[in-house]
Amino acid sequence: MTPPRQRLSNAGSRYAAARESLRDRARPHLGIDPRALGAFRIAVALVVLADLLVYRLPAVRTFYTDGGVLPRSTLAEAFPLLERASLFAISGSARVQTGLLAVAAIAAVCLLVGYRTRAATGLSFVLLASLYARNPYVLNGGNTILVAFLFLSLFIPLDARWSLGSDRRGDRDGGDGRGGGGGGVRNGADGGDSRDSADGRDGADERASGDRGEPADPRVCSIATAVTLLTFVSIYAANAVSKYRSDAWMSGGAVSRIFQLGEFTVGLGPLVSEYAAALTAVNWLWIALLSVSPLLVVATGRSRTTLVAAFVSAHLGMAATMRLAVFPFVMGAILLLFLPPGAWDRVEAVAPKRPESLRLADRSRPRRNDGGADAGTASSTPSRGRRVIGVGAAALLVGVFVALVWWQAAGVGLVDLPASESVGELSEVSWSFFAPNPPDASGWYVAAGTLESGDAIDLRDGEEPTYDRPPDAAETYPTTLWHQFGFRMKNAGESRYRPVASYLCERSDRELQSVTVFHVEQAVDASGAVGEPERERQIRVAC
Numbered sequence: 001m002t003p004p005r006q007r008l009s010n011a012g013s014r015y016a017a018a019r020e021s022l023r024d025r026a027r028p029h030l031g032i033d034p035r036a037l038g039a040f041r042i043a044v045a046l047v048v049l050a051d052l053l054v055y056r057l058p059a060v061r062t063f064y065t066d067g068g069v070l071p072r073s074t075l076a077e078a079f080p081l082l083e084r085a086s087l088f089a090i091s092g093s094a095r096v097q098t099g100l101l102a103v104a105a106i107a108a109v110c111l112l113v114g115y116r117t118r119a120a121t122g123l124s125f126v127l128l129a130s131l132y133a134r135n136p137y138v139l140n141g142g143n144t145i146l147v148a149f150l151f152l153s154l155f156i157p158l159d160a161r162w163s164l165g166s167d168r169r170g171d172r173d174g175g176d177g178r179g180g181g182g183g184g185v186r187n188g189a190d191g192g193d194s195r196d197s198a199d200g201r202d203g204a205d206e207r208a209s210g211d212r213g214e215p216a217d218p219r220v221c222s223i224a225t226a227v228t229l230l231t232f233v234s235i236y237a238a239n240a241v242s243k244y245r246s247d248a249w250m251s252g253g254a255v256s257r258i259f260q261l262g263e264f265t266v267g268l269g270p271l272v273s274e275y276a277a278a279l280t281a282v283n284w285l286w287i288a289l290l291s292v293s294p295l296l297v298v299a300t301g302r303s304r305t306t307l308v309a310a311f312v313s314a315h316l317g318m319a320a321t322m323r324l325a326v327f328p329f330v331m332g333a334i335l336l337l338f339l340p341p342g343a344w345d346r347v348e349a350v351a352p353k354r355p356e357s358l359r360l361a362d363r364s365r366p367r368r369n370d371g372g373a374d375a376g377t378a379s380s381t382p383s384r385g386r387r388v389i390g391v392g393a394a395a396l397l398v399g400v401f402v403a404l405v406w407w408q409a410a411g412v413g414l415v416d417l418p419a420s421e422s423v424g425e426l427s428e429v430s431w432s433f434f435a436p437n438p439p440d441a442s443g444w445y446v447a448a449g450t451l452e453s454g455d456a457i458d459l460r461d462g463e464e465p466t467y468d469r470p471p472d473a474a475e476t477y478p479t480t481l482w483h484q485f486g487f488r489m490k491n492a493g494e495s496r497y498r499p500v501a502s503y504l505c506e507r508s509d510r511e512l513q514s515v516t517v518f519h520v521e522q523a524v525d526a527s528g529a530v531g532e533p534e535r536e537r538q539i540r541v542a543c
Contacts, residue, residue, distance in 0.1 A: 023221050028300045028340075030226040031219030035344040036337050038114070038161030043333035044153070045112035047146065048124055051326050052105050056131065059481050060101065062503070063135045066092025069485065069500045070135050078496060079136060087127065088134035103127060114163020121158060125150040137488040138481045141431045142327025145235070148404065149334055152231065155224035155397060218341055223394045227401045229297055232334050235431050236293035238408035243287050245412065246436035255283040256526035258438045259321075262473030263483060269321035270472070276526065289314060296338050305343045308335050325480050412436070441521040442469070442529070444476040445486055447504050449512045449543075459504055459515070467535045469522050490519050494539050501541035508543075516540040 062068045072092050076083040083089050088100055104127040110120035129147050132139055159165035219225075243249040248257060259265055259273035272279070295307055312332050319328035408431065409415045446467060447459040458465045460476065470476055477483035489496065501515045508515075517540075522533040 024217075026226065027217050027219050027221040029297050030229055031217065031221035032156065032225045032229070032337050033219050033339065033341050033344050034157070034160035035162075035341075035348075036339050037156060037158050037220065038163060039336045040333055041114065041117065041153075041158040042112060042162065043329075043336060044146070044150070045108050045124075047326050047329050047333055048108040048128065048150075049105060049112070050329070051128075051143070051146075052101055052108065055325060055479075055481055057098070057101055059138075059479060060097045061094045063138050063481060063485065064088060064097045064131075065094050067094075067503070067506070069503050070137065070496075071499055074496060074499055075134070078492075079133075082133040082136060085130070086133035087130040089130075100127065101131070104131065111158075114159040114165045117159040117163060117165050118154065121150060121153050125154070135485075138484045139488075140325055140327055140484060142325060142330045145334075145431060146326065146330045148231070149228070149330075151400070152224070152228045152397075155393060156222075156228060157220060160220065223397055227397045229337060231401055231404055232337075233293055233296050234405050234408055236290050236296075238412050239431070239435055240287065240290035240293065241414075242412040242435035243290065248437050249283065249287060249435065252280045252283050253526035254434065254438050255279045255286070257440070257524060258434055260524040260526070260528055261439060261442045262470070263442060263444060263477060263487070264322050264324075264474070266323045266474050267320050272321050279526075286314065301340055301342060304338060304340055308338050308343075311335055323474060323480055323483055325484065440525070441523050442473055443487070443490055443519060443521045444470060444473045446518040446520055446535070447501075448516045448518065449504070449508060449510065450514045450516070452511050452513060454513075457510070459508060462510075467518065467520050467533055469529060469533055486519075497539040498541060501539050505541065505543035512543040514540055514542045 056064075063070060066072055072083060072089050075089065088097060090096065104124065107120050107123040107127065110116055111124055125147065128150065132143055132147060243254075246254065248254040256273075256276050256279040259269060259279055262270075265273055289310060292307070293311075296304065296311075299307060312335050315328040315331045315335075318324055406415060411431070412435075446465055448456050448465040449459045450456055456465055457463065474483070477486060489500075497517055501517050504515045504517075505512055517538045518535045519538055520533050520535045523530040
């Protein structure tokens with residue numbers, strides 16, 4: 001009779017073998033190349049730095065202090081949960097806000113170079129989420145996607161390549177190329193599989209490929225990588241569903257209408273808006289691309305590379321023509337995770353060669369010893385604590401994935417969200433991408449100041465106020481954050497406009513009796529403006 005302990009051991013071995021077989025099958029679709037992880041880390045860090053230093057820091061007094069357009073008292077009234085959760089709400093002074101931004105920038109630099117990568121990722125996630133919570137009116141879908149994927153990045157080995165972390169591990173492991181990622185139980189949230197090597201490459205070190213003995217697929221594959229890739233694909237898939245349910249998109253005129261929204265079109269946008277036939281073609285091409293987005297995980301090899309290139313090109317086109325802040329670059333950074341090993345092989349083939357001593361990680365995989373275990377691996381049995389942590393992390397990731405998919409399903413009307421005024425006002429911060437229907441009116445603001453003489457001036461240019469559609473509506477917003485703020489605020493109540501008017505009073509270099517803020521809209525369709533502009537007074541405040 002077989003002893004109980006041996007039966008348990010045999011059962012465990014069969015379970016581990018089945019899991020490895022499943023992982024090997026999933027790896028080409030749900031695995032991520034270590035070089036993709038390194039490139040993604042660098043790209044995301046650069047996006048975070050750009051958001052902090054280009055957009056947020058110059059506007060810190062305007063949007064993040066008590067003397068700006070959204071003091072903490074107004075935030076607490078409008079979004080009490082965000083006010084309590086945000087670290088940036090601990091003070092209303094510009095000095096504290098600038099200090100927190102500096103800490104966030106330092107964390108992003110550490111993430112960029114791969115120094116203490118897990119800690120840098122976590123700190124970046126906490127500070128960026130707190131910053132966005134401090135003023136939710138200066139966001140778009142790109143910001144929320146960035147925060148979501150910073151959280152998911154806590155569970156994958158971002159320092160797998162091109163990082164100071166991989167260099168340290170490479171030295172510690174004797175330079176055998178195993179210093180790449182800290183995957184497996186420590187980073188992979190894979191439910192306790194301890195057979196992952198130290199560089200985050202899962203399962204067997206080498207698989208048979210015909211008679212040629214080709215090296216195994218280097219991709220990291222775990223629950224964390226699967227959730228990360230599937231979450232991103234679900235964004236595109238949900239967007240495709242919402243477009244199928246939209247008359248504007250399915251008639252072919254949505255993109256043309258979007259390019260008539262002058263406040264959004266910048267760069268090449270005004271020029272492109274004149275070519276209606278080309279925009280109609282873009283409308284159908286974008287729907288087609290979204291429709292095949294599941295192929296990002298289904299396809300492999302060159303087919304996947306081609307699809308990634310198509311999506312990246314589309315987002316770069318958006319960046320060149322529309323005012324979308326970091327959104328196109330966030331999407332482009334995440335798309336790097338889908339590039340297969342063959343694409344990175346070609347990148348490395350054309351990249352300048354570095355001396356061996358300066359390489360942060362070797363691409364070669366550690367060989368097995370005669371016993372079948374990874375060379376240098378002390379034990380194939382994880383501790384009970386590591387198993388518990390792995391299972392808990394896996395459960396958390398699955399829960400987050402379900403929550404994100406549910407939220408997107410609610411966004412396309414497949415499930416219901418709780419009725420909430422706050423949710424309604426911030427619905428455009430979702431990942432909807434002008435879906436199901438793009439705005440049907442172009443909007444801008446006129447801030448009219450009344451002088452001591454009784455004359456009225458436009459505070460933007462000092463001229464007499466006019467409510468006609470401006471030649472370039474984008475120029476009526478001084479910065480991208482002002483545009484985001486105005487776009488979110490258009491349906492806000494008078495109490496939320498009061499700090500804005502007071503801010504304009506204080507910032508004016510003229511002696512003013514009062515300031516009146518008007519929101520002006522003009523209907524648009526695919527061919528241009530329709531009818532006359534209509535103005536609505538939002539608030540009048542004595543200075």
